[in-house]
Amino acid sequence: MTLRTLVLLGVLHLLAAGLFLGGCGWGFPLDDSWGHLVYGRALATLEGLSYNPGQPEAGVTSPLWTYLVALPAGLVEWGLLERPDWAVRALGLLCGLWACVVGTRLALRGG
Numbered sequence: 598m599t600l601r602t603l604v605l606l607g608v609l610h611l612l613a614a615g616l617f618l619g620g621c622g623w624g625f626p627l628d629d630s631w632g633h634l635v636y637g638r639a640l641a642t643l644e645g646l647s648y649n650p651g652q653p654e655a656g657v658t659s660p661l662w663t664y665l666v667a668l669p670a671g672l673v674e675w676g677l678l679e680r681p682d683w684a685v686r687a688l689g690l691l692c693g694l695w696a697c698v699v700g701t702r703l704a705l706r707g708g
Contacts, residue, residue, distance in 0.1 A: 602701070603697065603698065603701045606697045606701070607694055607697055610690075610693055610694060610697055611690070611694075614686075614690050614693065629658070630685070632648070632657070633657065633659065633662055633663050633666050634666055634670055634681060634685065635648055636648060636657045636663045636666075637663050637664075637665075637666035637667040637668075637669070637670035637671075638667075638670040638671070638673075638674060640663065640664065640667040640670075640671075641667045641668070641670045641671025641674055641675075642671070642674055646660075646663070665688060665692070666681075666685055666688070668684075668688075669681040669684035669685050669688065672684065
């Protein structure tokens with residue numbers, strides 16, 4: 598895979614994300630996103646993995662994403678950000694672009 602192909606994949610990724618997220622409006626298109634945000638808020642406020650305050654549980658389905666979402670959720674809790682949805686979307690976009698780069702590097706190594 599060449600650099601030109603990588604750039605094309607990145608542009609297609611940005612275009613698909615823009616088309617999808619542009620039609621979603623405010624908030625999140627799926628309720629799973631809200632669940633991750635609740636767990637992320639609990640992590641940001643040092644309550645651990647808990648959906649309800651004071652009740653630790655292991656109901657999160659994607660722990661790595663929950664830990665990443667804790668940053669925007671914490672920024673909202675600390676009053677530095679008004680809404681977490683755009684920050685979470687930007688984080689997801691960056692992770693998607695990073696996955697394109699990593700996938701390309703793996704494909705180049707594999708031949």
